[in-house]
Amino acid sequence: MGRRVHWAGIGPNPLRRRVDRAEAWFAMVLTVAVVACGPVLVWRSGETAYDRAAAAADWQRNRFVPVHAVLLQDTGDFIPVYGEDGKAKAAVQAEWTAPDGTRRVGPVIPPAPGTAGTTVLIWTDSAGNPGERPDSDPMGAAIGVGLLIALLLVAVHAGVLLGVRWWLDRRRMAAWQQEWKDVEPRWSGRR
Template identity: 30%
Template sequence: MRAIVGLWRWRGNPLCRRSDRREAWLALGAMILVVAVAPFAGWLGASAAHSALLDSVRTQNQARQQVWATTESVQNRAPLDSDPESAAHQPDRQHVVAHWAGPDGSSHKDTVTTREHVQPGERFRLWTDAGGMPANRPMSARTASSYAALAGLAAGTGAAGLMEAGRRLAMRQLLRRRYALWDAEWARIGPDWGRTGSNS
């Protein structure tokens, strides 16, 4: 932005070099691209993610359903094959041994996790897949929208980052060329530096 302001302020100044103008135009072009392309990339990413997530929501709702499970015993400790970190972050969950009938009528028995605090003999609702095995609650449309918004934000930020990286690479090339011109100019006049009338 400073390069653009500087170009406008010094546009008629004979000390404004061609490299300065190129730098300012590069900054202006990058800013226009970020303002125009990054939001569009974010919208495309959010739309694509939202469509995919809604398909996943429909698939999960079709494949999973709730059944009634009966508690046989309550475990005070999490099962050995469970993740201890996730169990520590879920103090409101209870591990129980329960049996239930799957959607096809088959009988199942396993250690499951429930948010309800139940006692042996009590019933609770359990999500299962088409085979009757325990499954997570299907994703809601609201959760899908939140994830899609995050995906759009990531896409927009990534696009802006790529364009900024491109601008920096182009600026590096401009600076290298500027330094090369300075070196060539210094090599031309350096030996005569300080000699009165030596370059006349």
């Protein structure tokens, strides 16, 4: 235990100044606080992100419904359009039945290449207009937010410790310089 106290810098070393011991205590208390409260904060923020992403996914699932559409053209006949995910997508004419029972014809982006007459799954709103497939990932949102909060906690912890050390180092150097001004004339014999 004595080695740990010595390593932490809080032991009764006669060469340590009061400000050195205060810095060691501050670092220890801050670290214990981050270690004790950090996991709870990470868990709660991840849980909140999960709940919000799950609510968004439910909203998307309630807004868009899957329907089967029959392609009226081959997907290879058109110049591909690149989506946000970087994958090539080609809009082709298709026919489908809207949720209200009306037959609809219009351009759709099929999930995979196909030929005329191929049945594909598309997502439409309640009016039958094609839309994007709901792809909210609540678990991915929770993990991402949790990792971000954990990294932010580590960065804030390190920043506070470095800021306090910088401020205390300035005070230590000023005190050292003042002490040297007091001692140097007696030591060197100059007045």
